[in-house]
Amino acid sequence: MILGFVCLLVYNANLRSISAGDTYPARYLPFEIWRYHSLLLDRFSTVAEQGRSSAAYWLVPGRGGHVISLYPVVLPVLVAPLYLPAVAYLQARGWTQQGLDRAARIMEKLTASLLAAASAALLYLLLRRRAEPRTAFLLTLAFAFGTTTWVISSQALWQHGLAELLVIGALLLVTGRCTPRRALAAGILCGLIACNRPPDAILAAALGLYGLWWAGRLAPLLAAAAALPLGLVLAYNLEVAGSFAGGYGLSGDATFFQHDLLPGLAGLLFSPTRGLFVFSPFLLFLLLGWRQVLRDRGGRGLTLALGIATALQVLVYAKADWRAGASWGPRWLTDLLPLLLWMLPPVVAGLGSAARLAFVTACGAAIAIQAIGAFWYSGASDVAIFATAAGPDRMRAAWDPRNTPFIAELRHRRAPGELAIAVCGNLDRIEAGGREVREVAAGEEIVAAGWAHAGGRSPQEVVVLLDGQPAASTPSFVDRSDVRSALRQTSPAGWRIPIRTDSLAPGEHVVGALARANEQGDLYFLAERRFTVLAAPQVGREGAWRGEAPRSAGRGANDDLASAARRAAAVLRERQRAAGYWLTSYTDAARFEHPHQEMNTFLTSMMIDLLEPVATAAGLGESLQRARRHLAGQIEASGLVRYHGRPDAPTIGTLGCAITPDADDTALVWRIAPGDRPELLPAALTVLDRYRTGEGLYRTWLAPRDRYQCVDPGKDPNPADAGIQMHVLLLLAQADRPAARALCGALGRVIAQDRIWVYYQAAPLLPILRQADLRRAGCSLNLPASRLRTAVPGQEPWVAACRLLQRFPSAGGPAPGPAETLALLRSLSDDGFSSVRRSPPLLYHNDLTASTPRFYWSEEFGYALWLRLFFETARRS
Numbered sequence: 001m002i003l004g005f006v007c008l009l010v011y012n013a014n015l016r017s018i019s020a021g022d023t024y025p026a027r028y029l030p031f032e033i034w035r036y037h038s039l040l041l042d043r044f045s046t047v048a049e050q051g052r053s054s055a056a057y058w059l060v061p062g063r064g065g066h067v068i069s070l071y072p073v074v075l076p077v078l079v080a081p082l083y084l085p086a087v088a089y090l091q092a093r094g095w096t097q098q099g100l101d102r103a104a105r106i107m108e109k110l111t112a113s114l115l116a117a118a119s120a121a122l123l124y125l126l127l128r129r130r131a132e133p134r135t136a137f138l139l140t141l142a143f144a145f146g147t148t149t150w151v152i153s154s155q156a157l158w159q160h161g162l163a164e165l166l167v168i169g170a171l172l173l174v175t176g177r178c179t180p181r182r183a184l185a186a187g188i189l190c191g192l193i194a195c196n197r198p199p200d201a202i203l204a205a206a207l208g209l210y211g212l213w214w215a216g217r218l219a220p221l222l223a224a225a226a227a228l229p230l231g232l233v234l235a236y237n238l239e240v241a242g243s244f245a246g247g248y249g250l251s252g253d254a255t256f257f258q259h260d261l262l263p264g265l266a267g268l269l270f271s272p273t274r275g276l277f278v279f280s281p282f283l284l285f286l287l288l289g290w291r292q293v294l295r296d297r298g299g300r301g302l303t304l305a306l307g308i309a310t311a312l313q314v315l316v317y318a319k320a321d322w323r324a325g326a327s328w329g330p331r332w333l334t335d336l337l338p339l340l341l342w343m344l345p346p347v348v349a350g351l352g353s354a355a356r357l358a359f360v361t362a363c364g365a366a367i368a369i370q371a372i373g374a375f376w377y378s379g380a381s382d383v384a385i386f387a388t389a390a391g392p393d394r395m396r397a398a399w400d401p402r403n404t405p406f407i408a409e410l411r412h413r414r415a416p417g418e419l420a421i422a423v424c425g426n427l428d429r430i431e432a433g434g435r436e437v438r439e440v441a442a443g444e445e446i447v448a449a450g451w452a453h454a455g456g457r458s459p460q461e462v463v464v465l466l467d468g469q470p471a472a473s474t475p476s477f478v479d480r481s482d483v484r485s486a487l488r489q490t491s492p493a494g495w496r497i498p499i500r501t502d503s504l505a506p507g508e509h510v511v512g513a514l515a516r517a518n519e520q521g522d523l524y525f526l527a528e529r530r531f532t533v534l535a536a537p538q539v540g541r542e543g544a545w546r547g548e549a550p551r552s553a554g555r556g557a558n559d560d561l562a563s564a565a566r567r568a569a570a571v572l573r574e575r576q577r578a579a580g581y582w583l584t585s586y587t588d589a590a591r592f593e594h595p596h597q598e599m600n601t602f603l604t605s606m607m608i609d610l611l612e613p614v615a616t617a618a619g620l621g622e623s624l625q626r627a628r629r630h631l632a633g634q635i636e637a638s639g640l641v642r643y644h645g646r647p648d649a650p651t652i653g654t655l656g657c658a659i660t661p662d663a664d665d666t667a668l669v670w671r672i673a674p675g676d677r678p679e680l681l682p683a684a685l686t687v688l689d690r691y692r693t694g695e696g697l698y699r700t701w702l703a704p705r706d707r708y709q710c711v712d713p714g715k716d717p718n719p720a721d722a723g724i725q726m727h728v729l730l731l732l733a734q735a736d737r738p739a740a741r742a743l744c745g746a747l748g749r750v751i752a753q754d755r756i757w758v759y760y761q762a763a764p765l766l767p768i769l770r771q772a773d774l775r776r777a778g779c780s781l782n783l784p785a786s787r788l789r790t791a792v793p794g795q796e797p798w799v800a801a802c803r804l805l806q807r808f809p810s811a812g813g814p815a816p817g818p819a820e821t822l823a824l825l826r827s828l829s830d831d832g833f834s835s836v837r838r839s840p841p842l843l844y845h846n847d848l849t850a851s852t853p854r855f856y857w858s859e860e861f862g863y864a865l866w867l868r869l870f871f872e873t874a875r876r877s
Helices: 002-011 021-036 045-049 074-093 097-127 133-145 148-153 159-174 180-196 198-241 246-250 261-270 281-288 297-318 331-349 353-376 380-385 405-411 481-487 555-575 601-618 621-632 663-672 678-690 722-735 737-750 765-776 796-805 818-838 859-876
Strands: 059-061 067-069 423-432 439-441 446-454 461-466 469-474 494-499 507-516 523-534 583-587 596-599 842-845 855-857
Touching: 002 097, 002 133, 021 045, 021 067, 021 074, 021 097, 045 059, 045 097, 059 246, 074 097, 074 159, 074 180, 097 133, 097 148, 097 159, 097 331, 097 423, 097 523, 133 148, 133 331, 133 353, 148 159, 148 331, 148 353, 159 180, 159 198, 159 331, 180 198, 198 246, 198 297, 198 331, 261 297, 281 331, 281 353, 297 331, 353 405, 380 405, 423 507, 439 555, 446 461, 446 481, 446 507, 446 523, 461 494, 469 494, 523 555, 555 601, 555 818, 555 859, 583 601, 601 621, 601 663, 601 765, 601 842, 601 859, 621 663, 663 678, 663 722, 678 722, 722 737, 722 765, 765 796, 765 842, 796 818, 796 859, 818 859
Parallel strands: 423 523, 439 523
Antiparallel strands: 059 067, 423 446, 446 494, 461 469, 461 507, 507 523, 583 596, 583 855, 842 855
16 A cells, blocks of 8 residues: 555656547546546547647547547546546536646546556565565566656556556456456456457456466356456447447558568667667566576466467567657557566576666666656657658667667756646637638638637747647737736737648638647647638639629629629538538527537528529539438438438537437428438328427427437427428428418417527527518418517628518519618628628527527528529619
8 A cells, every 4th residue: 555655646746647649538538428428529529639630540430420539448438437526526617628628637647647556556466476575565666667657657548557457457366366256357357458458468368368277167257257348348349430440440550560570579679769678677687587487386377378478469569660659668568567577576586686786776777767757758759769750761760879768858858747737728710811710712821819828827839730730839929908807817828820821722621729838848729710711713603603793783893792792602612511511600609709510401401492592693503402412311211300410420429419300300301302212201291290289380309208319408398499380381381281271370370479489589580581481382471570680799680681582572572672782782791701700690599498508600601691682683683
């Protein structure tokens, strides 16, 4: 207990974690397990990426587009109970992104150090079975502080820390008396060893084979116990990753074991930058005293099995890139350390006084080397080691003594202990030409602007990443009065970093911002924002539109509006995803601030509905065809449609979830893009009818309450919303006219009642637009005046645009004059459609009585609404 406690104190004495991308999934997954009861990283993928976007190799797309860990989930699952205090803290203080990140970093270090300290304490008990107390104590100190147990296992949630603990636990069991409980435990540990880190299956096999002999008649129990974790992990791999190998099977690296064997062996054991015998020289005594290793006849069988497993695993790793990525020392051989320490007692016992002094000196040197790593290692040495990425000379730097990490890292200051420092900040906006933008022309320079604080002072620097790669940085900060007032800190916090875009392809790109609190310190993720690089406008696309504006205006005004129309159409084409959909933005309040994005079938349906009359003129016919194909593909075998699309779609988990089928999207898709399976429509209509209320209205969710998925119900768990009735009515007008007439009557009787205005209570745009469609379907409704207004700032122009559209002959009613529409068109398109970006149309919101309010906006719908009004005006003029 004293050894374990001392180890825990020493492991945390540097007040920092030493991690890498390999450890990020295990850092954040326990929070996902506690909060969402999930082994996916869908909800926390942004913070888990740490600004690296597509370069975040540690995350891979699993089945259905879910975000999963590249690495096995055994470690985060087993340590998840330790995270409960941090989860309770976040639950009380709020689940902010930066609060989560800070809690995760602290918990990662504490958990890793606890695993390593427990390994050291248990190793002492194991060694006492082969050595007298003084030798066992010396070897335990050498293991705890003279190997990568210190700088790897105790500093971050690498798989190696758990591997050491599992191996030591299994050795403790199979070197003791066999009982049914111990046989069961030994089997489970052997299974976990193989599942936690697949290359350790070699070690698990050696322990398991010896364990079967040790267990005797209880061998079937041990084997069955080992199969339990193996079966669970295999089920996870197949169900979540869709591969027997789990995340590894999705990484696509077929060259991992294609390196030369003998150079690999030499590098693993003797290179100055990664060699096992360089970083832990006391282990050389195993080679020098190999004859003594088998002196203990009682443990000879186990020692032989472990020796063979050790040799095989070293051979396996020698076939890979033995530099083992950015880390300290021989990281890959960390899992073997308990086996090597198990073999050492007979060697130490046979040493003479001079040799024993040399051994103790080697242990001291190893401890000094690891201490340098714990307090000085910053990754600077890795830059030199990996300077040559490919070619025949790529390993030369790893053999250069000048790049030896425990020498190279001493050339800079001691790495700061910053786990106690709160780093906060934000990437507020992307600017071009002094204004906030979400799309730019190719080659146009943009500026990332935001703020950052580190422990109440300016950080060392802010780094911005473009599509996951470093783009620029700044060590300069300016005063931000808003930040100073909010945080009550006087240090400058504001930063601005220009970024070049001339090498970017058209399409969406991601800017991530990270802050470094101190020199040689870690980078802390702040936020990310997305922007679109526009391709050159294609005038005359599809041979239909040449950009003519209404002739009633002056020629200069015509040119301006025609240019704006081309820009709006180009934005819609560029923002449409290859699959055919457009993304929707959502916020937690009725303000367009800090939006997130999702994919839903609703927006794509509404875009087709709105643009169809002017698609050819606007050059968007091809876009609408792709959108229809996407929607038709969302109709399931039941005939129903889900808001986020099919549950096996690649966007589920990243841009949505497998939500319960609903009446709204089922009605929209069947009317707008019925596809080539009309035989499914009767089944859909039957289910719709099943969820009709006694007064003749249709409920939202097409499933019983106990089968809801991803639904946050409000006061009425399955409301009959007015907007949904309109969409169902339009479908029934095509498929079942009597049912449509009945619904029209039922809706007319309750249209003024607040209880049916659930999703459009504060968003009147779509109900206004649907008035003309309902008239054409034979159902004229007089909406209450309160439903034709909005109290949300910035929405008045969009309400005016929707009202104007209803007055054109194609939509019914007397047409507005050109002066009315042109003034609004110019206002909305001024300054490159800045009003669209600043306050896009608020289309709908969730049930405001639900636990989490959500408001859904769409810039794309704003561009589409503008184009529709532009071309309707052109036709009339």
